[in-house]
Structure formats: C-alpha cells, structure tokens
Amino acid sequence: MKRKKPWGGRFGAETHGQVEAFTASIHFDLRLAPHDITGSIAHARMLGKCGILSRAEVEAIVTGLGEIREEIARGEFRTDPALEDIHMHIERRLTEKIGQAGGKLHTGRSRNDQVALDLRLYLREAIGQIRDRIRTLQAALVAKAEVHLGTVMPGYTHLQRAQPILLAHHLLAYFEMFQRDRERLADCLARVNVLPLGAGALAGTTLPIDRAYAARLLNFPKIAANSEDAVADRDFAVEFLACGAILAMHISRLAEELVLWATAEFGFIELPDAFATGSSMMPQKKNPDVAELARGKAGRVYGALLALLTVLKGLPLSYNRDLQEDKEPVFEAVDTIQQTLDVLSPMLGAIKFHTERMRSAAADGFLNATDLAEYLVTKGVPFREAHETVGRIVRECLESRQRLEDVPLPRLRHFSRAFEADVLKYIRLEACVERRRSAGGTNSRLVGEAIRRAKRALRLP
Amino acid sequence: MKRKKPWGGRFGAETHGQVEAFTASIHFDLRLAPHDITGSIAHARMLGKCGILSRAEVEAIVTGLGEIREEIARGEFRTDPALEDIHMHIERRLTEKIGQAGGKLHTGRSRNDQVALDLRLYLREAIGQIRDRIRTLQAALVAKAEVHLGTVMPGYTHLQRAQPILLAHHLLAYFEMFQRDRERLADCLARVNVLPLGAGALAGTTLPIDRAYAARLLNFPKIAANSEDAVADRDFAVEFLACGAILAMHISRLAEELVLWATAEFGFIELPDAFATGSSMMPQKKNPDVAELARGKAGRVYGALLALLTVLKGLPLSYNRDLQEDKEPVFEAVDTIQQTLDVLSPMLGAIKFHTERMRSAAADGFLNATDLAEYLVTKGVPFREAHETVGRIVRECLESRQRLEDVPLPRLRHFSRAFEADVLKYIRLEACVERRRSAGGTNSRLVGEAIRRAKRALRLP
C-alpha cells in the first residue's frame, strides 16, 4: 500500500513510481536529520511559548524527536522514497510515536522555510569543522616552519629559480592563504547565520509566532527580513562553495608543489612510506598519490560551485523545486574538503625535507644576481643600468660555466667600475636571504616573528 | 591485520589509515566490476592465445571471474578500503578462488591501462542506454505531435507572442535537438571505442601480447596508437560530459516551457496528478516538480563537465592519480541524465494540452502582423516600408483595443493604398500558419512530412 502524501487532499491519483524516485531526496538528505530535529524542537518550543501548542504537546514532541534522533544515530531509522524527504520521514515517525500531536508540529511552517533552516544549520556546523581542520593544517605548516627557520631553498618565479629564501618563509606563504580561507569562511558564516524559519511557504504565517525566540533557541543572531527572500535564497550556499573553491585551489597549489618536490628531479622531500603508494606494475615506484588526489579534488569543488550557480540562474521567486539541487553540491564540497584536510595535515607533518638538496639548489643558478644588481644600486648606479650590467655578467658566466661569486673583481670591474672588494661578501647565499628585511621579506628574524604571529593567530602555545 | 598491498615490496611501512580512506575508490568504482571482469576475461584469453598463460590457467581464470561476476550480482561481494579499488578486489578474490593462476592475470598489463579500459567499456554501455532513452523521449514527442497536427498555438520570440504555429511544429523543434544529441553521442562513441589495454603502465609491455586480438574480443574497432597517450587520455570522458551538458541544456529548455505552460497564466497544459506534487502547507497547490528538477539537473551535469576539465588542466603525462577523479563526474552525469529521461518520457505522454487556450492565445496579440506586412510586399511594397506601415497600424489598434482583422479596409487604406479586399482572408490565423510553407516552416503539410521523417529516423512504424 502506498503511503499517503502530506499534500494528497487535492489530488485524485497516486504519484507515478518514477516520479517518486525522481523527486525523492531522502537518499541524500538523511544527513540533515540531526539538524531537522534540532530545528523542529526549537519550532515546537516556540509554538508552545506562543500558546499555539499546549505544554503537553510540546513535551511529547520534544521527547519524540529526541527518541527519533537516537534511532537515527543507532541506524534503526527506515527510509522510504514515497515519503519524499527527511522532513516527512521524521514527522511521520513522530506521529507514529506520539499520535495526533505529531501532526501539529508543522503548524506555522512549510517545508520551504524548514529545509532552508536545515541547510543553514548543517552548513554552520560544517563551516566550523572546516575552519578547525584548516587550523590544524596551518599548525602543521607552522610546526614545519619552526623546524626549518634555517633552511635555505630556491624561491621560484615562473618555476625558475629566482632568489634564495627560507623554507620557513615559503611554508608561511601557505599559512597566509589558509588564514584568508578561515576569514572568508567566517564572513560567510555571518550570512549563513540568519533564521529563515517563520517565512512559511513564502509569505509568512498567519499564526502569532515569535521568530526572535526561535532564533535565540537556535543561536541565530539574525532573522531573515523578507519571507519570500528567506525561502528563495541560497546565496549562503553559493558563497560557501566559492570559499570552498578558493580553499581547494590553495590545496591544489600546495599539492602541486609536493608533487614537484617529490620528483627525482627536485628531490626536495621524501614522503614517508605510510603516505605514499606504489604501482601494481612497476616495483620501484613510490608515488605521491595523496598530493595528486588533493590537487585533483579542486575539480570537484569547482564543479559543485558551478552546479549551484547554474541551478539558480534565472530562477523566479520564490521557492522552486530546482532548489532541491542545492544539497548534493554542498555535501560533496564539504566531504571533499574535510577528507582532504584530514589527510594533508598528518602527511605534512610526516614529510622529510632534504635540506641539503634544497640549499645546493639555491646555490646554483645565479639566485644572487638581483643582489649583485642591488649592490650596484647601493653604489649609485640606476637600477635599470645595474640590471643590464648584471644580465651581461650572467651571460658570460653561463658560457664559462662560472658562478657569480667566482668572477674575479677585475673582471667584474670590467663590466662596471662601481664594483669593489666588498661585493663577494655581499652576494653570499645567507647574506642574500638575510638582507631581505623589508616587511614580509625572507630575512630570518622577520620570518621568526611571522612564526610567532602565526602561532598567536592559531592560539598555539 | 592489514592486507598486503599489490605494490608492498619496496615499502617499509604500512599505509596510513587516513591515506587508505582518502585514496580508495572502491566505494564508487564497484560499479565498474562487470566491465572489469569483461576486460579481464578478454585479457586472459588473449594471454592464452599468445602462449603467456596455459590453456588451463585461462580456463581457471575465466571460470573464476564468471563466479565473481555472479557474487557481485547477488550482492555477496565484500569490499575493503585497504584493497583500494575494484581491480584489486577482483584479483584478490580470484586468487582466493583459483590460487596462483590468479596472480598471473595481471601479466602484461597495469592498472593504468586496465582502468582506462573499464571506463571505456562502462561509457560505451552508458552511451548506448542514453541514446535509447533519448529515442524514447523523441518517440513521445512525435506521438504528441501526431495528435496535435491541427493545434494552433502562439510561437514566441523574446517570450512575446510572435507568429502562430502548430503545436506539432513546436514539439518537433525538440525532436531536432534530441536528434543532434544522439548524433553527437554517436560521434563521441567512436572515440570511446578505442582499446587502451596493452599500453601497460605507460610504455607498452615487453610480453608478446596481441592487442588486436583483445580488441576483437572486446569489440573495439581501434586500438590506442600510443601507449603514453592511452593511459593519460580522458578526452573521451570529457567529450561525453560535453554531450551530456548539451543534452541537459535541451532538457532544461523543455522543462522551462513545461513549467511556464503549467502556470495559471499560460494554462497551456495540465499535468496529470500522477506527475505533479503538492505542498505541505498550501492545500490548493499542484506543482510541476518533475519539470523543475529536470531543469535544475543541468547544474549537476555542467558541474561534472567542469570538474573533469579542471582535473585535466595542466596535467603532465602520463598517468597521474588525479585521473581517479574522472569516474564520479561521469557516473553522476550518467545517472542524472538517465533518471531524468526516464521520468520525462512518460510525463510527456501523460500531459494534457489545453488546445482551446493555446488557440485563443494565438488569436490575441497581432500574431498576424508579419503576414499583414508580407501581404503588402506581395503588392510590391518594399519590406521595410511595409513593416513600418503595419507597425503604425498595430499602434493604433493597441490604443483602440482592436485586432488587425477588425480594422475596416478604408482605414487600412488610409495607411497604405496597397491594401485591397483580399486582405482579411490573408491574415486569418489558419492562413498565417498554412502560408509558411518554406522548407522547415509550420505549414501543416510540411509538419506532417516532418513527423513521417522523424518516425523513420526513430524506426517507428
């Protein structure tokens, strides 16, 4: 026997089986259950406070919902596509449990405001969890930075060696990116944290409800100011997905570097065996699969962002069923991001840096050429001229396979009379690193301070 | 106890649990199992033919794989994230069943060429199924067109009533779109239908295999010509997703029209109760949820396309683990498209068209204004001048709330001396429809022929 729909009164025929299968959302919105129950409890208490439900009814509802929450947690809750969505499932079960009072829970609300509430509650929790996980990853970066405050490596532009930097400085660049991600998510949270409940189907309700009270119970600082907007708005989900896409992009950049660094050619890191995988065909292989997958996951999050933007494009007000397509992109992005962060942090902690190899890469490739030019500037040569001069010296060195520090002073003076005896000391690797003491630069004292600032921001000891 | 990896020899430590969870694909690639088995059977037979496996080994493998296929079909196959993917699961189970010979199945291949094969086999089947479902939808469109060869409705541009057309003509516009989708998928199939097996990990294999024989067994007309390309190529999946995105876009256009037509304002169609849903709050509501969801599903398919394009952007050769991110977008697009087509076809068949309402909409709004202008052209007036003249007549009619056919001839002649007594008959609704007998036009004989052509293309009686 088919179950009765909550909207069956007006209908003369049963829903086509294919339609039930197509429109049902229970297979993915079951995960909203805890939030649906939280929202319903607050709604019931609010209805009680406003005298719409009796005290006894409220208690029956709250107790019943609590039990259902347990059933779900224990995996004992059975679902049925004919019941469409999580809201109907819970209400039906509640009515089985407590009888007619269960049918009163939906008083003064619609699934339109209810599902918007559920998604906001879910996303609020998910954002909190993601921010925590970002923090863990940042802490792993900072811990590595502390260890490698003295490690010199090549800084790259265009993936060409550019200037020597500290590995700690490089790692902190990622700290900054992830810090922005946390800020962005916090800003997003302010727009997630708005109560839609009480908007009804689209126009508000005729019952004397108290939305502010419900907001307090659910810890929402704001209530949605317009009922139509409240049920039609999925901006908060798009904004979350945009934050997620930027975060996934950052992860893809870090992952790309780990893949590069783990190559035989760079040889900057060694992945511990526990964080690498092998080949079913090639016995020697040790592959950075985790970093590769982490890089690839950006696709999934970008796709989720675009999917929801597409759904919303050109939708008239207020609620349209297209909006049901909001949840899976959000879930997929949340899961992807959480899983990726969960594996990146311990992996980062376990990576072994080949510091000698990094240092020797920094020593090779004229990374002190800028310093040589800036040396000339300190002697009064205009920068453009100094640049040109050093460029020509580099060209000669390339042909003679020399380093800059190997060019004898007389030969240097052949290029510019401004060179003096102090030049050699000036272009030593450590000198080059240390001299970059403009704010935000790679000088070790500055980087040390940056580490301390980072730890404060993360509330680390 | 942890299970041994197929690549464990070189490794000194076990894989981190988080890494297993992160890199495992068994939760989604289990659905490749039938294709993996099909591919393995062909591979085993080919190895047998080439003398690499003995006849007895081949038979043991083929029998064992057949049994595993049954186990999976019966839902008795147990999975374990530590075994990573479907390939390892099947091989492990095979070895449990038939002993050492199972370990020989992977001879001369790598998971890199194996997984590419599996995805191609899967997609070949999925494309076939999707093309069949499109055909079913086209048949539903044509059936409705046959019934409504005499139904006049307004044709729209800019969603403004433009010229009268036949409903059949309108429905056949969608037939054309879906026909292109089927053609496009057929073209894509030619690029799916290329055998990667034998590419090994990336460079081919040292064993004397016979790829052409494997291709014949698996019914592939072509073998991949370059081993590196064979394992790195996912073009065929992107191309499928692009075809799917265009198809989903077509569906969204059709769905938008169904949503519009079901409004009280248009009132062109009535959805049967079995294909509509109601509101949990508003008792009078009957909503076109299926069409709305079908419209929204475009987001998901667009997202899948973008996801895979993102994954592939900037990937060096040959196989990279990022490529594991190819399967879920493909599965999601396939499922979405199939489910949507499955529900659209019966719904379309069940829709009731309010033909009187359509006709009266076509009679209102000066849809014969173009014909009035073209009438003047037949009398020798240059088109631009005729257009201008009729525009002025329309303006006057708007003010006087008249139809064009209500304007007396003397008044018409006030605008242009070219108007004569035959004008009224010229601008009758049916005359306007019938007169559009340029090829591809809405004239009923032409549309009748188009229906017959469509039926032939669909091999309908």
Added chain:
Amino acid sequence: MKRKKPWGGRFGAETHGQVEAFTASIHFDLRLAPHDITGSIAHARMLGKCGILSRAEVEAIVTGLGEIREEIARGEFRTDPALEDIHMHIERRLTEKIGQAGGKLHTGRSRNDQVALDLRLYLREAIGQIRDRIRTLQAALVAKAEVHLGTVMPGYTHLQRAQPILLAHHLLAYFEMFQRDRERLADCLARVNVLPLGAGALAGTTLPIDRAYAARLLNFPKIAANSEDAVADRDFAVEFLACGAILAMHISRLAEELVLWATAEFGFIELPDAFATGSSMMPQKKNPDVAELARGKAGRVYGALLALLTVLKGLPLSYNRDLQEDKEPVFEAVDTIQQTLDVLSPMLGAIKFHTERMRSAAADGFLNATDLAEYLVTKGVPFREAHETVGRIVRECLESRQRLEDVPLPRLRHFSRAFEADVLKYIRLEACVERRRSAGGTNSRLVGEAIRRAKRALRLP
C-alpha cells in the same frame, strides 16, 4: 628598430615577433594606467622618505608621472606591443621625460608586486563603483515598493500561484538580495585592501624601504605579511568574481521575472517604449531585450569566475606568467556588471505595473486555501488534517469551477464541523495578506516598516 627590453642584458637574441604579440598585455592593461601611476607616485615618495631617492628625483618622477597621467587622459599616449605592458610603457615614457631618474623608479620593486598593486587599486575603485550602482538599483526598488504598498499580487512557488502578497513585499525580496551583495563586496574589499608593494619579485627587497608608509599613502589598512604570497595571491580577484557571480545571478532572477511579467500571459508590467525594442520582421513586437540580455549576462560573469579559478588551479609559488590571465576576466566582469546595473535602474523606475491585473490574478486560484486551513487550525484542528480537508474542498471547487469564497457554509461544514460563519471574512484577499504578520511577512504594516528600514540602510531621506 626593436626597443630594448628591460631585461635584455642576459639575452643574446631578440624576442620572436609572435612571442611579443602573445605575451603583450598592453592592449588590455592600459586601463590600469591611472592606478599604475598612483602606485608609482606613492612608491617614489616612499623611496624618497627612506633616502633611496633624492628629493629632486622624487619631484621629477612625481611631476613626470602626473604629466603622463594627463597624456593618457587626453588619449595621446602611444602603445607598442614590444614594450609588453603598462608598467614598461609608463617607465619608458617617464625616462624620455626626466632622464636617468626615471630608471630609478623601479628601485626596490618588481613588476610582480607592482601589478598586484595595480589590480588591487583598480578593484578597490571598481568595487566602490559597483556598490554605488547596486545602491541606486536598490533605491529604485524601494521607490517602486513605496508606490505599491497597497498592490496585491500572487506570490508564487514553483511558478504556481501560492498566496497573495504585496508587490512591495516582492520588490523588497530583491532589496535583500542586493543588500547581501553589498555586504559581500564590503567583506571582499577587506581582502583587496592589502598592500603587496614591497614584496619585490618574491622575497622582499634588500633596500631599506618603508612599506607601512607606502600603505598609508595609498590608504591600505594592511600590508601583505608574506612576500611570496603577496606576488602569488589572486584570491581577492577570485573572491570579487564570486561576489560578482552571485550578483549576476540575482540580476538574472529579477530579469527572468521581468520577462515573465511582460508576457501577454502574465501581463503584470508594461515596459516603456524607451526600454523595449522591436523586431525587424514582426511589426507588432515589443520585446524586453534589456531584461533578456541582463539575464544572459550571468553566463559571462560565471565564465569569468571559472576562468580565473582554472588559471590558479595547481599553480606552484610564487609568480607565474599564467597570472597575467587574471585581468581580462576581472575587467569583463566589472564592465558587464556596471553596464547591466546602469540600465536596470532607470528601466525599473520606468516600468508600469498593471496593478488591476496583478490583483485579479491573486484572486484567482485558491490563494486563500492556506488561510482556510489555518482557520481550521485556529478552531483546534491539527494542521495536517486541516490541510487534507481543504485539499478536498479545492478539488471539489476545481470540478465545479467555484472559488473557495463561493462555497456555502453548509457545504463547508460537510467537510468539517469546525467551519463557522466567520470563515468568509477570514479568507478575503486583503485579510490573507494582512494576517501574515509574522516577522518578515507580507502584512502591510510590516512591509511599510521594511521600506523604512531599507531607506535607512540606503541613507535615503
């Protein structure tokens, strides 16, 4: 003769012509010129303050740059692809003007931090302009809402008439969306407003510069904390594009409604002739082209967002030339959004609402069915039962072509004994609107307050 490159010293051959054409950005980054000059003036003054440039040099530079600004404004500035980008163009021109001091301007900076600065300055200005334009559109919405505080229209869900609402309430839903857009852009601005200058090529500079001073001159509240991040970071641009995509999505929703409302079928609005266009073929046509284009523009902004996300995916640190692909998507999104807002606001102001038609649409279609059910709830009937009862009454009315208010009380009581004589008054259209006085509802007093709140938020009198 080829112009000399600013980096030519090391190079032995001239740049290939095709390479110049391919890598040049001057054809699109010329519009950064005012910002480049602003940034350079601040940089020069800062170098002066730090004693790196003499007072005379600073004055020469500042004067020269001011003159160049004028030349550009007058359209007298000539560009040359061989000079690559706007930075080189300006520096070259400066050197022509003031001689050797011009060559010193680039001291202590790189094009990497310079271009990041330019884009941030540009975007700061653009965000300000966009926020102003949004405000103008909001003001147009609020002005219309004030006029139409008494206009009743159907509220829709699933594009089916759902409950009666005030047109003012509906318009304010858009006010809310655009309000969030402004907030989101303000949040984004905090991340745009960070000074990258002083990061040098990637590692900071060896010169004793004062970044905080430059930040003050340029009115940046923050300086980028890590030099590598400073030159590699384009998050602020992606975030802006994400804000723009959400804004464009809002516009597409509003535009969709305008297109719908302008149809003959809805007939809710009349576009003034000045804001509509006609057909070159059909003399009667009056098309809502502006709304259609505004709806379609979402594609462009979504595309720009995706383009930049794709560029950044998997990019290693620090600066890579791929980043040059950041500007055109940003410019395109800014232009698209500004032009669209510029035309929407006056159009909205000029739209004529057919209020009688709206009202009669609201009176037709059982939009008071929810109220009838809530009436029963006030009489103690559980909501689910009331909903079912009213659903059955609606079904009967559909068959008998009656409105709910036409059903005699005895017949109502046949469905439920809870109906009493007060029911008729309860379900009158205005009563239904007014009764929705839950916060955020469509009750006219609440909407009036919402208008006042909106005006305060817009600082309107």
Added chain:
Amino acid sequence: MKRKKPWGGRFGAETHGQVEAFTASIHFDLRLAPHDITGSIAHARMLGKCGILSRAEVEAIVTGLGEIREEIARGEFRTDPALEDIHMHIERRLTEKIGQAGGKLHTGRSRNDQVALDLRLYLREAIGQIRDRIRTLQAALVAKAEVHLGTVMPGYTHLQRAQPILLAHHLLAYFEMFQRDRERLADCLARVNVLPLGAGALAGTTLPIDRAYAARLLNFPKIAANSEDAVADRDFAVEFLACGAILAMHISRLAEELVLWATAEFGFIELPDAFATGSSMMPQKKNPDVAELARGKAGRVYGALLALLTVLKGLPLSYNRDLQEDKEPVFEAVDTIQQTLDVLSPMLGAIKFHTERMRSAAADGFLNATDLAEYLVTKGVPFREAHETVGRIVRECLESRQRLEDVPLPRLRHFSRAFEADVLKYIRLEACVERRRSAGGTNSRLVGEAIRRAKRALRLP
C-alpha cells in the same frame, strides 16, 4: 538626430540611450561583416531566382554589398550604436548606396535566421583555420620526433620516473591528442554546416523561397529541418567551445611539461632566447612565459564554454535576446586558440632538447625494475610474486645506493633462484626501451612506423 529603428513603426518613444548602449552588438559583431555580406548575397540571388526580386534589384544589391565589403576591408566603414548590429549597419549602408532596392534585401528573412547564419559561416571558417593550425603544430611535433627517434628519456607516471621511453614516443602522444582534436572539430563542423536561413523569425516565411538553392550557394550540405529550432539553436557553438576546451586542455598539458622541462631541476630543454622573457628585477632570469601563458589560456576557453552553457540553460523557445551573448565567448575562444597555436608551433620547433640529461635521468631511478620483474615472469614466476621480489631488491638498493644493474647475480639469486646470468643484459636501458614492442609501445621500430603514419595523416612528404 536619432536614426530610425528598423522596427520603429509600433513605437511611440525613442530608445533610451543606456538601452542602445546596452543592447548594441556592433562593437563585437562587426567581425561578422564579411559573413553577413556573403549570406546576404546568397539570399539576394535566391530571392532573384524565385522571382521575388527582379534581376536588376539583385544585381544592384550584389554590387552594393561588394562595395561595402571593400569599405569594411579598407577600414572606412563607420559604426553607430543606434544602428544596433552589423546587419542593420550593412542594410542601412546598402540603402544609402542603391536606394529602395536595399530595403528589399531583408524580404523573407529575419535577423533571427540571419544572425544564426552569420555565426555558422564564421565558425565554419574559424574551424578550418584552427584545424590547419593544429596540423602545423602536429607537424612540428613530428619533426622533433623524427630527430629524436634515438633519444631515451624517463617516462613518468605520478611525475615519478617510471620506465624509459623514447622522446619521439612521448612527442607522438601529443600528436595523438591533437589528432583527436582535429577529428572532433570535423565532427562538429557537420553540425555547424546546416543552413538556418529561411526560418524567418521563428516559423518560416510566407514567400516562395528556395532554401535548398541558398544552401547550395553557401555550400551547406544540409538545411535546418525545423524553423523554431533553427533560430533557437546554438548547440553548434557550444559544441565548438567544448572542442576548444579539450584542445586548450591538451595545450595546457604540453605547456606544463615545457615549464617543467625548462626548470633547472629537470633541465631537459633550453628555450631559445627569442621564445623566453626575462625579469625586470632579477637579471639572471630566463622564463618560459609563452608556455605559462599557453597553460593559463585554458581558463579562458573553459570560461567561454561555461558562459554559453549558462546562457542557454532554461531558455524557452524560440529566439531570445540572451542569445546575443553567444558571440563574444566564441570569438574569445577562437582568438585565444589561434594565437596560442600560432606561437606554440615555432617555439616547439626552436626548442633545444638536452638529450644527454634526459638519458642520464632515465638511467637513474630503477626505471628497469618492471623489466626485472618481467624477466622473472619469463622464467615462470607469477607476476605478483615477481613484483614483490623486485620491490624488495629496490628497497635494498635504495639503502645501499646501488643501481639494479650493479647488484651481483648471487645477491639477486638470494631474492629469487629464477635469476640467471642473462639478467644484466636484459635490464639495460636500450633493451628496456626496445623490448616494449607491443602495439603502441616505445620500441624504436614501432615509433618509427608511428612517425610515418603521422606524416601520412598530415599529408607530409
């Protein structure tokens, strides 16, 4: 004075200036002019053949259009936003030139079918040009492959050295990708090559036109079968953009490898100075900007694809002004792709490969481990066991810093009794390459044949 609109008759007020600016397309569709003229000439000749225009009118029109074509080519054609689009510009100019006959050109067509025709003509030409350019790039790849048939390099999976391959084999993997691109574009062309002209505004025309004749004149093998579809369809443009996105993705993969290979770490290639650029700050830098930009351009093409898909999502039939947003994404993708191919081909030809460095990279890193395992297979060891054995040997070698070929036979036999004296010869680098003679493998004879096949496919001598 404002110019008169071609649709002004019905309108009582002039178009708002902002509306003209917003809706005008002349600033980008001017580039359609040659195609618009080609289409108009064919249309005029067809009208002449059908007796709708006189022979004299046709001749006047054809001559006039020819002159306009010249004016445009000479840059003497003036545009005006008030004239909206290229079609109106040309028609207005024609009427200036030949008088009233010019006004007859638009007989029997609408801008809706006209613009669809123009875009198809444009795209047909662009696809031809792109296919030629791809061929040029393929020829550059094949030329390099011929030179490097003897160059051994490491083949990579997971960017870890995997097995030795020939550089020629690697280059041919890209040949295959681009070959698919050409095939895909050819398939797309079949759907571009369909004549929309004659569909009128949406329903066909009442005039006795001959679409088949126009198709012959314009060299279209097919005419659009349904007039509504003909004006609403932009599939061909989306399909082109999808082909373009896959092509851009291939380019991004090749570019990524060039960037990697140009690093100091890989050192596999040297970019000629003419194809590299320097740094304005760091005198030693030589950057692979062309490859970086080529990689980044994928973003732009992906964005264009997504933009058009978004525009089309949920659009009802038939023509809507949103469709005007089709052209700029197409133009942008065409330009981007053509410019990128134009610079890549000569750059590829000019690249110097450091073959010694490639070879020594291939000799280092156990790239013969698979062969060692396959050696054991030839001795009867099951593959899984052989893999495990070699894995353990590799582990020992890693610790003792040995190559596989350095392990003495007795030690090998300690791991497996199957090792015999012939093993050393078996795992020599060249032997490993040559032994991969399965079809599509890296064996030099096979690669030589592949080169010959490629040259035949490109019709090279």
